[in-house]
Amino acid sequence: MADIATLQQQAVTLLQQLISIPSFSKEEDRTADLIETTLQQHGVKTHRKLNNIWAWNKYFDASKPTILLNSHHDTVKPNSGYTRDPYDAKIEGDKLFGLGSNDAGGCLVSLISVFLYYFEQENLKYNFCLATTAEEEISGVNGLELIIPDLGQLDFGIVGEPTLMDLAVAERGLMVLDCTAHGKAGHAAREEGENAIYKALADIEWFRNFKFPKESEVFGPIKMSVTIINAGSQHNVVPATCTFTVDVRVTDAYRNEEVLEIIRQHVNCDVKPRSIRLKPSSIDKNHPFVQAGIALGRTPYGSPTTSDQSLLDIQSIKIGPGDSARSHMADEFIYVDEIGKGIALYIEMLDKIV
Secondary structure (H helix, E strand, O other): OOOHHHHHHHHHHHHHHHHOOOOEOOOOHHHHHHHHHHHHHOOOOOEEEOOEEEEEOOOOOOOOOEEEEEEEOOEOOOOOOOOOOOOOOOEEOOEEEOOOHHHHHHHHHHHHHHHHHHHOOOOOOOEEEEEEEOOHHHOOOOOHHHHHHHOOOOOEEEEOOOEOOOEEEEEOEEEEEEEEEEOEOEEOOOOOOEOHHHHHHHHHHHHHHOOOOOOEOOOEOOEEEEEEEEEOOOOOEEOOEEEEEEEEEEOOOOOHHHHHHHHHHHOOOEEEEOOOOOOOEEOOOOOHHHHHHHHOOOOEEEEOOOOHHHHOOOOEEEOOOOEHHHOOOOOOEEEHHHHHHHHHHHHHHHHOOO
C-alpha cells in the first residue's frame, strides 16, 4: 500500500499524461486507453464500455455495501483566450497547467489514487467501485448513465469535481422546457384571429411569479427563467403560435417529474421538456462521510453547477481538489499540492467509515 507522497507523485504523472492527449467529449478513446492501461499495470481487472472504464476492489464482497468513486476524463475545447499550449502539461512553480487539469483531471487522478490505496485491502466494511467516465461536459448519454446498470448495487457515491475539497451536499437539477402557446392567424388590420403572443404572456407571467410550496434548506426556492421567445412572421399577421423556452433549476425539495406536473397544471401552453435526466441531488448532513469531512474542517454547501451527480439515484456528494472558478478558463491550472492534499483528505474521510 503506497504512502500519500507516492500516490501524489503517481497521480501528477498520470495527470500530465492525460493532459497531453486531447479528450473532447465523445473523443475520449485515447485517455480511456491510458486509464485502462494504468489500472491494469497495478493489477486491477478493468471493464470498458465505449470510453468508460470501471473496476472493483480486489476483495469485492457482494454482501457488503459499495461506494462509487466517479469522475470524468472528457474536457471542453480550449477557449480563445489561451496564451499557452493547452496540451503542454508543464509544472511552473506550484501550478500544473493544461486543459482539464482542474476540471476534472485533478479529481480524477486523485480518486484513482484513492481506489488503488484501498484496492488490495482486506476486511473493509465497504466495497469500492471506480468509474472513470466520458461525456460529462455535454451531459451525454454515453457516459456514466450508460454504465450505471453495469455497476451493480451502489449505496453511496463520491463524484469528483473541483470544490476546494469542501462538501457539495446538494446540487440543483436542470430542466429545459420548450413551450408553445396556440392562437389563430388573422390580419392585424381587422378584428381577426387570436394572438398567440398574448396567450403566451399570461403563462410567461406565471413562470415569473409562481412560488413552489416547498423550499430547499440549501438552495431556497426553485428558480424558473424564460430565456427565449419566438413568434410571428410579418408585421400585419396575427401569429398563430408563440414558442418560448424556460430554464428550470430544480432543488432537492422536488423531483423533476413533480415539478413538471405542477407546471402543466397551471399553464395553458403545451410544455415539452427536453429531458428530465438531470435530477437534483442531496445527502443527509448526518451521513458519516459528511460528518467526517466537517470534523476535518471542510465546509458543506449547495452547488450551483450541474455534474454527473445528477444521474445518480443514490445519496452522493460532490467533492474534489481544484476550484470550480478555474473550470473552462484560459490557461487552466491546478496547484500540485491540491492533488496530494485531496488524496489525503479523501482517505482521511473514508477511513472513518470503511
